[in-house]
């Protein structure tokens with residue numbers, strides 16, 4: 001096998017990416033790849049830029065007034081910072097899940113059917129199939145199949161989070177971004193989300209921001225450690241946690257700060 005064939009396929013290539021909130025330089029010269037069908041964890045102390053980084057990947061951050069981005073985030077062979085793709089199309093391909101499930105105040109069915117509908121799917125049977133498929137992929141189908149018309153707010157916090165994941169999956173994304181998806185959940189619900197993420201990586205590329213280093217170690221293939229707006233170290237999760245190359249990474253993962 002050639003070296004090129006061995007090279008891992010990437011979904012995002014981030015190169016010398018910078019972001020400012022007005023005068024505040026929040027992300028500095030970020031360079032690393034996000035590999036296809038892997039889980040990449042973003043770790044680091046509070047305020048280091050994890051959320052800002054993950055929100056840059058779907059250009060959510062760039063919509064905040066006063067934000068300026070430079071450099072290169074290549075997704076599907078185009079630099080999304082410069083080329084400014086259509087945001088509806090970008091977010092169809094790059095879904096996002098937040099700390100707290102944020103379903104729409106509508107039925108379970110309508111929450112999941114929402115994405116396909118705005119992308120033009122009107123056929124009722126097709127929508128039903130897509131909703132069922134997405135709910136099965138998030139292990140929610142058996143829990144809700146008899147009450148698809150109840151309001152999504154009637155679900156538990158963990159179920160709402162899985163519903164939001166089903167909503168993201170329904171548009172057939174390439175990537176799902178998770179910003180601390182389990183920090184508002186009880187341990188059992190959190191565990192279900194972790195299991196789900198491990199299953200989802202067969203079909204999707206996943207980037208997860210987490211404060212929980214055990215979680216990063218359990219579910220990610222690659223980890224990137226951020227500090228003061230810089231990406232300090234990126235590598236195989238096992239290697240980064242057992243034998244970090246950088247002194248600051250070591251101090252963080254051994255709990256000496258953060």
Ligand SMILES: Nc1ncnc2c1ncn2[C@@H]1O[C@H](COP(=O)(O)OP(=O)(O)OP(=O)(O)O)[C@@H](O)[C@H]1O
Pocket residue numbers: 021024026044045046047048049050051052053064
């Ligand atoms: N909308 C904003 N306007 C101005 N500054 C912001 C904004 N959002 C974040 N920041 C600043 O950018 C820096 C990085 O914030 P960010 O939320 O990305 O960090 P984080 O690592 O995700 O933190 P946490 O773990 O506490 O959620 C912080 O100094 C924060 O105060």
